[in-house]
Amino acid sequence: MGPQQPGSSKKQNKAAKNAKMAAARQRVAEQREREAKAARRRSIFIGSAAAVVAIGVIAGLAAIVMTSDDGDSGPAGSIDAEVTVAGNVSSTIPGVVAYTASRDHVGSGVDYKQVPPVGGKHDQRWLNCGIYDKPVQNRNAVHSLEHGAVWITYDPSLPADQIEKLKAKANQPYMLLTPYSGMPKPVNATAWGLQLPLDSVDDPRLDEFIKLYRNGPQTPEQGAACTGGVGKPA
Structure with missing residues (x-):
């Protein structure tokens, strides 16, 4: 085989450089994709946790309302x-x-x-x-x-x-x-x-x-409603 021509060496060097740059861009793209997936997982986890907290708060409020409305006895207040x-x-x-x-x-x-x-x-x-x-x-x-x-x-x-x-x-x-x-x-x-x-x-x-x-003279609001309030009689 005869001696390598100068132009051929330059082309090989350029091709090698382009290959390295392409490989680097591929690695960057893969890293960004991994980071994006991780961000999506964090977002889903946070959203799920927030939903669980919200459901708990709503359930707690519902329990308070039901306790107040259903006529069950409760602790004395201050x-x-x-x-x-x-x-x-x-x-x-x-x-x-x-x-x-x-x-x-x-x-x-x-x-x-x-x-x-x-x-x-x-x-x-x-x-x-x-x-x-x-x-x-x-x-x-x-x-x-x-x-x-x-x-x-x-x-x-x-x-x-x-x-x-x-x-x-x-x-x-x-x-x-x-x-x-x-x-x-x-x-x-x-x-x-x-x-x-x-x-x-x-x-x-x-x-x-x-x-x-019964609805007598002592009544402060005589004749006021005794239905349409809270509680369910037996």
Whole structure:
């Protein structure tokens, strides 16, 4: 083979240089593709995590709303109900204790000193009148008292036949009947600012209380609705 020509050597050098540049561009392109894929994976992961957090927040809010609306009992809050015994107010029914009570609306739990509550600050939503087999939210039931309801509460351990008697008495408009733990007496009749503790469902004063105070003269908002609020009677 004869000696290599100068022009041929230049062409080979240029071809080699072009090949190196092409290889370098290929490596850069591959690196950029890897980085792009990694960025897409991070974006999908972050988006999924955000979705999980959002679902958790929504579920938590839904649980709060359902707890507030379904009438289940909840822990007492830090807001004072502002209820005091009214020594200058009397009832024609022996044994009735009278109170003066604030009527402000609040958006959170209220600390009621009376068991069950007899009035005071309460939720802006009233409890639908009717018969309930489970405890209800105090702050919603108090709003129903403001609308004229008589709220009969009974110890959950009360015999079934006695509960049935109470249900018969509560089966009329502007009446609430619910179980209630921790009462001094097994039965209580409550209207806005008035309360009658009873030892027996057969005490004739219970019927007198219902007749006199169901949507009676003590009602701050006499004739206001006792339906269209929250809670589902049994």
